[in-house]
Amino acid sequence: MKVKFWEKKPATKEPKKKKSFAREWGDAILFAVVAASLIRWATFEAYTIPTPSMEKSLLVGDFLFVSKLHYGPRTPITPLQVPLTHQTIWGTNIPSYSDAIQLKSYRLPGFSEVKQGDVVVFNYPPEEHHPADLRINYIKRCVAVAGDSIEVRDMQVIVNGKVMDNPEMLQFEYFMATSKILTQDFFLDRDITDVNAWEGGFLIHTTPERASELAKLDFIDEVRLVKEEKDQGNSLVFPHIPSQYKWNQDFFGPLYVPKEGATIAITPETLPLYERVILKYEHNDNAEVRDGKLYLDGKEVNQYTFKQNYYFMMGDNRHNSADSRFWGFVPEDHIVGKAVMIWMSSDPYGSFLNKIRWNRLFKIIE
Numbered sequence: 422m423k424v425k426f427w428e429k430k431p432a433t434k435e436p437k438k439k440k441s442f443a444r445e446w447g448d449a450i451l452f453a454v455v456a457a458s459l460i461r462w463a464t465f466e467a468y469t470i471p472t473p474s475m476e477k478s479l480l481v482g483d484f485l486f487v488s489k490l491h492y493g494p495r496t497p498i499t500p501l502q503v504p505l506t507h508q509t510i511w512g513t514n515i516p517s518y519s520d521a522i523q524l525k526s527y528r529l530p531g532f533s534e535v536k537q538g539d540v541v542v543f544n545y546p547p548e549e550h551h552p553a554d555l556r557i558n559y560i561k562r563c564v565a566v567a568g569d570s571i572e573v574r575d576m577q578v579i580v581n582g583k584v585m586d587n588p589e590m591l592q593f594e595y596f597m598a599t600s601k602i603l604t605q606d607f608f609l610d611r612d613i614t615d616v617n618a619w620e621g622g623f624l625i626h627t628t629p630e631r632a633s634e635l636a637k638l639d640f641i642d643e644v645r646l647v648k649e650e651k652d653q654g655n656s657l658v659f660p661h662i663p664s665q666y667k668w669n670q671d672f673f674g675p676l677y678v679p680k681e682g683a684t685i686a687i688t689p690e691t692l693p694l695y696e697r698v699i700l701k702y703e704h705n706d707n708a709e710v711r712d713g714k715l716y717l718d719g720k721e722v723n724q725y726t727f728k729q730n731y732y733f734m735m736g737d738n739r740h741n742s743a744d745s746r747f748w749g750f751v752p753e754d755h756i757v758g759k760a761v762m763i764w765m766s767s768d769p770y771g772s773f774l775n776k777i778r779w780n781r782l783f784k785i786i787e
Contacts, residue, residue, distance in 0.1 A: 474736035477590035491759040493531030567680035567730035573673035594740035598622040
């Protein structure tokens with residue numbers, strides 16, 4: 422006789438609880454934020470052009486894709502930050518980050534290096550109100566890389582003794598003398614947006630070709646290039662010592678661009694040029710300048726070896742660009758990425774039907 426003392430009951434599957442509507446949307450939003458943050462950090466990020474410093478190569482209202490892949494994405498210095506923000510929470514002045522934790526930044530491998538002629542987005546080095554990776558984003562053209570010697574001679578960039586090829590749409594400032602009243606439409610029809618009324622005429626920023634065309638108009642008395650003269654020191658120009666360096670925006674240098682591993686002698690002539698680099702960008706814990714001498718860890722030094730590469734950036738609108746001529750070098754750890762394509766462009770002067778610059782959509786940046 423068979424006696425059953427115990428028999429395991431077949432397991433019954435409990436029906437899986439269905440996620441609530443709010444939970445499903447919460448998961449979807451979380452996934453989208455994480456995915457967007459990773460894409461923005463490691464591949465491409467969208468930027469807009471707010472100022473005319475790169476006109477006519479890039480226009481106010483252009484929306485760009487900036488590649489992090491070219492030079493390699495940076496690991497965050499400031500990890501405690503609201504995702505998909507920069508300095509503040511959208512639409513407010515509330516800081517979007519905490520600087521309680523500051524990490525050392527590393528750059529992942531990219532498939533290119535910063536080259537002369539690249540249009541580069543970087544964190545504005547002189548700004549000290551925010552951590553380095555959250556400083557204001559600037560966009561300029563790289564005209565000299567680490568190890569180069571840069572000079573501006575009569576408005577022409579010269580690198581390592583060779584004349585640099587100028588961007589196709591390079592602009593300068595001109596004084597256009599006329600007694601005629603000219604409307605905004607006159608300038609917009611000639612693709613001139615950077616205009617200021619001046620006694621006896623207008624100050625305009627345009628290309629040399631456009632300036633020549635304007636000079637041929639019978640109601641224009643004169644179109645004169647506005648430029649500074651050689652040895653006319655300008656205190657606004659780096660390194661801001663016109664008595665020692667008689668440099669200005671049109672006659673600048675020559676100046677050596679620091680390269681990682683390169684060693685320079687520290688002298689009364691070189692220290693003003695590299696003081697800010699050594700004190701602010703090289704991450705030296707105990708560096709100071711006293712009585713025109715450099716001290717590291719309390720000891721005077723007569724030479725210095727750079728810890729990273731630096732770059733010299735300039736705008737294509739040469740007489741309306743706050744660039745390296747005015748504030749110096751861009752450290753490698755401030756480089757954000759390479760501007761590669763205009764995906765949209767909105768004309769601030771366009772009417773409703775002509776607001777979009779259709780000819781600039783998906784244009785490759787050169």
